[in-house]
Amino acid sequence: MSEFTTDGSGLKTQDYFIxxxxxxxxxxxxxxxxxxxxxxxxxxxxxxxxxxxxxIEKMCEHDSYRQIVHLTDRMDYLSSHIxxxxxxxxxxxxxxxxxxxxxxxxxxxxxxxxxxxxHQLWWGVMGMDMGALTSFLYAxxxxxxxxxxxxxxxxxxxxxxxxxxxxxxxxxxxNFVKDxxxxxxxxxxxxxxxxxxxxxNIIFRERTEGVGYLSKEDAINYAxxxxxxxxxxxxxxxRKHKPYSAYDRVEFKEIVSxxxxxFARYHVRILEMWESMRIIDQLIDTIPEGEIQxxxxxxxxxxxxxxxxxxxxxxxxxxxxCVSDGGKSPYRFKFRSPGFSNLMVLDHMSQGxxxxxxxxxxxxxxxxxxxxxx
Amino acid sequence: MIMGSNIFxxxxxxxxxxxxxxxxxxxxxxxxxxxxxxxxxxxxxxAISVMALVYMERKVAAFFQLRLGPxxxxxxxxxxVVADFLKLLMKEHIMNKTADKxxxxxxxxxxxxxxFLGLGTIPYALGMHIFDINIGIFFITSVSxxxxxxxxLGGWAANNKYSLIGALRSGAQxxxxxxxxxxxxxxxxxxxGTLQLSEIVESQADGWWIFKGHIxxxxxxxxxxxxxTAETNRGPFDLAEAExxxxxxxxxxxxGIKFAMFFLAEYVNLFIIAAIGATMFLGGWMPLxxxxxxxxxxxxYIPSIFWFFGKTxxxxxxxxxxxxxxxxxxxxxxxILEWKYLLPINLVNLLIAALVVLNxxxx
Amino acid sequence: xxxxxxxxxIEGWEPTAEVTYEGIQHLTAVVAPEKLYAxxxxxxxxxxxxxxxxxxxxxxxxxxxxxxxxxxRCQENxxxxxxxxKIPSRTKPEVETVCTIWQAAEWHEREAYDLFGIxxxxxxxxxxxxxxxxxxxxxxxxxxxxxVNIVSY
Numbered sequence: 078m079s080e081f082t083t084d085g086s087g088l089k090t091q092d093y094f095i096x097x098x099x100x101x102x103x104x105x106x107x108x109x110x111x112x113x114x115x116x117x118x119x120x121x122x123x124x125x126x127x128x129x130x131x132x133i134e135k136m137c138e139h140d141s142y143r144q145i146v147h148l149t150d151r152m153d154y155l156s157s158h159i160x161x162x163x164x165x166x167x168x169x170x171x172x173x174x175x176x177x178x179x180x181x182x183x184x185x186x187x188x189x190x191x192x193x194x195x196h197q198l199w200w201g202v203m204g205m206d207m208g209a210l211t212s213f214l215y216a217x218x219x220x221x222x223x224x225x226x227x228x229x230x231x232x233x234x235x236x237x238x239x240x241x242x243x244x245x246x247x248x249x250x251x252n253f254v255k256d257x258x259x260x261x262x263x264x265x266x267x268x269x270x271x272x273x274x275x276x277x278n279i280i281f282r283e284r285t286e287g288v289g290y291l292s293k294e295d296a297i298n299y300a301x302x303x304x305x306x307x308x309x310x311x312x313x314x315x316r317k318h319k320p321y322s323a324y325d326r327v328e329f330k331e332i333v334s335x336x337x338x339x340f341a342r343y344h345v346r347i348l349e350m351w352e353s354m355r356i357i358d359q360l361i362d363t364i365p366e367g368e369i370q371x372x373x374x375x376x377x378x379x380x381x382x383x384x385x386x387x388x389x390x391x392x393x394x395x396x397x398x399c400v401s402d403g404g405k406s407p408y409r410f411k412f413r414s415p416g417f418s419n420l421m422v423l424d425h426m427s428q429g430x431x432x433x434x435x436x437x438x439x440x441x442x443x444x445x446x447x448x449x450x451x
Numbered sequence: 452m453i454m455g456s457n458i459f460x461x462x463x464x465x466x467x468x469x470x471x472x473x474x475x476x477x478x479x480x481x482x483x484x485x486x487x488x489x490x491x492x493x494x495x496x497x498a499i500s501v502m503a504l505v506y507m508e509r510k511v512a513a514f515f516q517l518r519l520g521p522x523x524x525x526x527x528x529x530x531x532v533v534a535d536f537l538k539l540l541m542k543e544h545i546m547n548k549t550a551d552k553x554x555x556x557x558x559x560x561x562x563x564x565x566x567f568l569g570l571g572t573i574p575y576a577l578g579m580h581i582f583d584i585n586i587g588i589f590f591i592t593s594v595s596x597x598x599x600x601x602x603x604l605g606g607w608a609a610n611n612k613y614s615l616i617g618a619l620r621s622g623a624q625x626x627x628x629x630x631x632x633x634x635x636x637x638x639x640x641x642x643x644g645t646l647q648l649s650e651i652v653e654s655q656a657d658g659w660w661i662f663k664g665h666i667x668x669x670x671x672x673x674x675x676x677x678x679x680t681a682e683t684n685r686g687p688f689d690l691a692e693a694e695x696x697x698x699x700x701x702x703x704x705x706x707g708i709k710f711a712m713f714f715l716a717e718y719v720n721l722f723i724i725a726a727i728g729a730t731m732f733l734g735g736w737m738p739l740x741x742x743x744x745x746x747x748x749x750x751x752y753i754p755s756i757f758w759f760f761g762k763t764x765x766x767x768x769x770x771x772x773x774x775x776x777x778x779x780x781x782x783x784x785x786x787i788l789e790w791k792y793l794l795p796i797n798l799v800n801l802l803i804a805a806l807v808v809l810n811x812x813x814x
Numbered sequence: 815x816x817x818x819x820x821x822x823x824i825e826g827w828e829p830t831a832e833v834t835y836e837g838i839q840h841l842t843a844v845v846a847p848e849k850l851y852a853x854x855x856x857x858x859x860x861x862x863x864x865x866x867x868x869x870x871x872x873x874x875x876x877x878x879x880x881x882x883x884x885x886x887r888c889q890e891n892x893x894x895x896x897x898x899x900k901i902p903s904r905t906k907p908e909v910e911t912v913c914t915i916w917q918a919a920e921w922h923e924r925e926a927y928d929l930f931g932i933x934x935x936x937x938x939x940x941x942x943x944x945x946x947x948x949x950x951x952x953x954x955x956x957x958x959x960x961x962v963n964i965v966s967y
Contacts, residue, residue: 088506091829093612093613094612095613095616101698102695103696103859117616117620117782117783126943127942127943127944127945127946129945130945132780132953132963134929134954134956135953180840205779206695207684207694207695207778207779208687208689208693208695208777208778208779209687209688209776209777209779210512210516210775211515211516211775211776212511212518213516214516214518215516215517218517234873242863274776275778278777278778280687280777280778280779280780280784281778281785283780283781284778284779284780284781284784295917296946297866297867297889297917298866298915298916298917299917299918300867300868300869300916300918311889313889318892319892377518382838383793383838383839383896384839385839385840385870385896387869394869396869396870396885398870398872398883398885400874408874409872409874409875410874411870412871413869413872413885417919417922417925418921418922421918421920421921431781431782431783432697432779432782433618433690433693433696433779433781433782435696436695436696450944451944
């Protein structure tokens with residue numbers, strides 16, 4: 078606790094500390110923020126993380142590469158497929174495996190569906206954090222359709238493990254194309270409703286516009302990635318700059334806004350949902366025929382060396398750094414998770430704003446605590 | 452009664468009963484018996500109406516959110532609320548060790564008492580009026596401001612930081628919006644020239660004030676709805692409990708029956724706000740009269756109590772609609788809305804109301 | 815900028831740096847820990863390189879020595895390189911913090927301190943980040959033994 082300080086009027090004042098979390102409705106998991114408040118105004122935010130640290134990096138050092146794929150689901154569970162894909166890409170690139178076009182397209186469609194599902198959940202939770210409780214159930218209605226599509230093909234709804242090094246685990250379900258098209262048709266009519274409910278609401282605009290400003294310089298300096306960086310004018314979409322899977326053959330726009338406030342971060346994600354649908358639209362009709370798995374050895378051993386692979390998850394850039402000594406397990410496996418860097422900027426971003434703004438800002442960071450703690 | 456030829460007068464039931472009591476007993480005993488009956492009825496009424504409101508809220512919320520709401524306990528989940536209240540009654544009282552014990556226990560009572568005081572002055576139907584004093588509106592606006600004391604005490608005594616922030620927010624908010632509620636009601640008082648609720652209702656026999664009062668009444672009505680929602684601490688003005696920010700705000704530390712009392716008071720307040728709104732702007736128990744005799748007579752055959760509750764629940768529905776649609780405001784925005792927009796508009800509106808009455812421009 | 819030019823540039827700034835790029839993914843420059851900060855500052859500030867984005871900072875324990883690996887990126891043209899500080903001492907691994915150059919390093923360095931015990935000198939707030947404050951040992955070191963939480967097989 079800080080000492081009593083005396084301001085000009087001779088009144089003795091003291092900063093007010095609040096523990097927000099580890100159990101709190103809007104920290105979305107077990108994140109603890111120590112807030113230093115002056116009335117309602119935030120002077121400092123000290124995030125305490127690590128409440129669900131499971132030492133995935135240490136576990137990776139004992140596991141085979143196939144097993145590591147399964148661990149990555151449990152980091153950012155909302156972009157689980159994209160995490161899987163990242164590890165698979167790392168292994169494939171290290172081995173020099175060329176997967177078939179079919180796998181590339183399937184992975185891209187799955188990744189975009191995952192991104193859509195993640196953004197939908199984020200939208201619902203964002204509304205709830207702002208006090209509009211209805212958006213949550215609207216988002217879940219639409220997200221349910223995507224989860225059903227996943228379940229049909231790979232049997233899992235959230236932690237999918239669909240990608241394996243060298244391909245995907247199963248072929249697509251016969252209904253897949255039909256269901257995805259039905260979903261797209263449905264969601265294209267529902268996404269404008271999202272705008273009507275929140276984006277065009279005057280209270281929502283007042284709460285988000287001009288709140289939590291993050292400049293382009295700060296976004297780069299703090300290594301912010303994903304929609305959050307793009308809302309500050311940083312063009313860093315891995316899908317554009319270092320295309321992987323089938324992203325080099327589809328046309329999509331990288332949504333960049335230069336406003337940098339909470340509403341910009343919100344709007345970038347909404348527009349990204351449109352782009353994701355556009356990508357799926359381009360691929361869904363022309364899924365090429367081909368093998369779904371390249372034959373790999375039963376025990377994958379990467380050649381001695383160091384590898385780095387980035388993928389664009391729904392939250393930003395997931396970087397995977399792997400040091401291999403030629404054995405069946407990696408020597409060192411490090412995840413550069415997007416949430417970790419993005420959360421760090423919270424203190425900088427929230428200074429001088431109100432308690433209610435902090436909740437809005439945290440929503441637009443789109444915190445997934447297992448992703449931060451790993 | 453001026454109109455009301457066909458309207459069922461509830462005093463035809465209570466009148467003879469009163470006389471029969473007087474014939475058989477001393478006036479003092481009569482009064483004691485009558486007041487205990489009224490008190491019991493009021494408590495029972497409050498309990499039932501709160502249950503109805505809770506059930507309604509859950510169903511309304513569910514239909515807004517594409518779900519069914521409670522469906523398992525009883526037909527259409529009707530007994531869900533009973534089950535909830537039984538659960539709350541049986542729960543353990545947990546108190547923070549460092550809490551101010553006396554104030555902590557006192558706060559729920561203050562809130563409930565303030566809420567119940569307001570119930571007494573509402574005209575429910577023709578002749579069904581417990582406490583028809585000539586300063587009715589004044590009385591209601593005064594007692595409803597006592598409730599904020601309970602919130603402040605409860606938030607302070609709990610010795611919880613979230614509670615304290617919630618209580619302070621609530622204090623700032625309720626005290627500010629009290630002004631707008633009162634001023635928007637004043638516009639109608641200017642029209643009627645009385646503070647007595649029964650006379651205000653009777654003045655609407657030839658048309659409700661929302662139709663008679665031109666744009667002035669409309670502006671007052673809208674401001675009243677906004678300010679009334681804010682005064683009852685409901686969404687989008689539910690800053691005092693702001694779940695995503697303050698977990699549960701001023702009642703974070705309350706559990707069991709004490710929490711239930713806050714809950715009860717919230718819904719009673721909602722009912723009062725809606726009932727006063729219905730009485731002042733929509734004619735209270737007065738049926739819809741358009742000056743066409745046949746139509747008016749048919750309307751009169753619908754008992755006045757249905758009119759009253761119909762209008763009240765209509766306003767409640769609107770207020771619930773707000774809650775399940777809008778995001779929450781921020782504390783500074785709430786105060787800006789009140790002091791920079793609602794209050795000046797209200798004052799100008801009051802001035803126009805006075806001009807309208809002075810020149811006899813209203814119907 | 816191609817690797818050839820970058821290599822000569824780095825060697826010009828820091829003659830002791832070992833720069834390699836053939837047969838590996840990114841150009842890698844290995845320097846001694848005390849030389850790191852000056853080189854990092856140049857890589858970040860110089861017009862030719864402008865590596866303004868610290869993608870990843872990881873510690874690696876090589877049993878005989880330790881390394882801190884910095885993945886750098888230029889936001890302008892997306893060129894990437896790897897900078898490494900090779901720390902000979904395992905008992906007292908120390909390297910100067912780079913969080914005055916890239917703010918992003920602050921938490922990553924705390925993580926490396928937490929899991930590897932690498933001390934970042936002049937770091938503004940060097941505390942454990944993921945583990946409890948009273949945790950004993952540095953789990954990601956190769957010689958870390960934890961009979962309770964780690965099942966070896």
